[in-house]
Amino acid sequence: MRVSVDICVVPMGVGASVSAEIAQCVEILQRHGLHPRSHPFGTAVEGEWDAVFQAIRACHEALHAAGVPRLMTTLKVGTRVDKPQSLDDKMRALADRLTPLPP
């Protein structure tokens, strides 16, 4: 089953700045072939269900191995069977609807 997932990993019990941990996750997702796209609150990926959740598991394992004692990750998991819809399709559908701003 095809799935698109938004991943927001929050390391706990470490400092207030966590960009190093987030970057480590993005690189793990890349190594899993998932073409991650980051935004200010997370990283979006798409792929087969098992591959995606194995990659997210690898992120948790790597951060714990690197010394993070606790993780609270929020995921948004989207599946649909009425039509295929990639992450690009989602962005295009929204862009097509937005009224261009006045110059």
Add this chain to the structure above:
Amino acid sequence: MRVSVDICVVPMGVGASVSAEIAQCVEILQRHGLHPRSHPFGTAVEGEWDAVFQAIRACHEALHAAGVPRLMTTLKVGTRVDKPQSLDDKMRALADRLTPLPP
């Protein structure tokens, strides 16, 4: 890896009331041996990483098979390696901190 997960399944493209779909998910989680605990915004489970995400996948598959065209599920995924912490432990830690309300 042990994980505790909060699951909030939102069926899209169906009616505004979705308790039938939520109940179907809770029963699938039960059949997977996960002892789900529901609250007004979702259902908490705990278990091994792969078992939990296979059960959530089964929920998506079952709801699509039952005719739901699209699902947007929000998950909170907690892991910690500093100490074991069950869902019961989490509730107890909070209860121990709360000042009893005056009678």
Add this chain to the structure above:
Amino acid sequence: MRVSVDICVVPMGVGASVSAEIAQCVEILQRHGLHPRSHPFGTAVEGEWDAVFQAIRACHEALHAAGVPRLMTTLKVGTRVDKPQSLDDKMRALADRLTPLPP
């Protein structure tokens, strides 16, 4: 506008255990008259839009004043206009659907 909200406050830049901070939020929500109900991954409240978000703001302010450098709070915000639905109604609708477990 009436709203029901699930609140999951994650303090960052402090220790891995955060039950003290969560308890402080629950007490603030109580003092705002919101009758909070906690579960393993958050706290559900219901009320008028502005009152609820003022109370959540008070939680952020209090935790920062107590020394938490960063907060990442996840909220689920539900509104519906087809029928009134309290948190109790949500739980009852689910319970009515669940097949009793065999003894």
Add this chain to the structure above:
Amino acid sequence: MRVSVDICVVPMGVGASVSAEIAQCVEILQRHGLHPRSHPFGTAVEGEWDAVFQAIRACHEALHAAGVPRLMTTLKVGTRVDKPQSLDDKMRALADRLTPLPP
């Protein structure tokens, strides 16, 4: 209090495709002066607490007025007092950490 918020509005009880409703929210956020930035799973904004939550309330009110019977919105609400951090700062901190991909 300054806040950055990621907004994911899920209209329920309508069709499976909701880009029209999402576009309507983005335009409301723009009219509130919030410079929304959309990604495949939501829209990020930043501003003063009350202004941001009034704008999100306006989104709920407008979609209900347009006929959406139920909304389930997921918000990630970030505040920090150790240093100012804009959405741009968040993206820059991550980019600075990522190892460039091999050509």
